[in-house]
Amino acid sequence: MKLKTEYQTFRFTSEQVETLNKLVKFRVKKSNFVRDAIKEKIERDYPKLLAEKRRLDNLIKYPF
DSSP: OOOSOOOOOOOOOHHHHHHHHHHGGGTOOHHHHHHHHHHHHHHHHHHHHHHHHHHHHHHOOOOO
């Protein structure tokens, strides 16, 4: 069975670590919080990035 996840190391500033540690008081898991934040960012920005890539691909003129 193949794992569907990969390990990635993130670096946080001390201020960010303090903020993440405050989440523990509200029973929020830090790892889930970071995963959800990344997922939301990708869902929000992906259509814009895809549209920009298509626009740039259309500008490229092939000589053959």
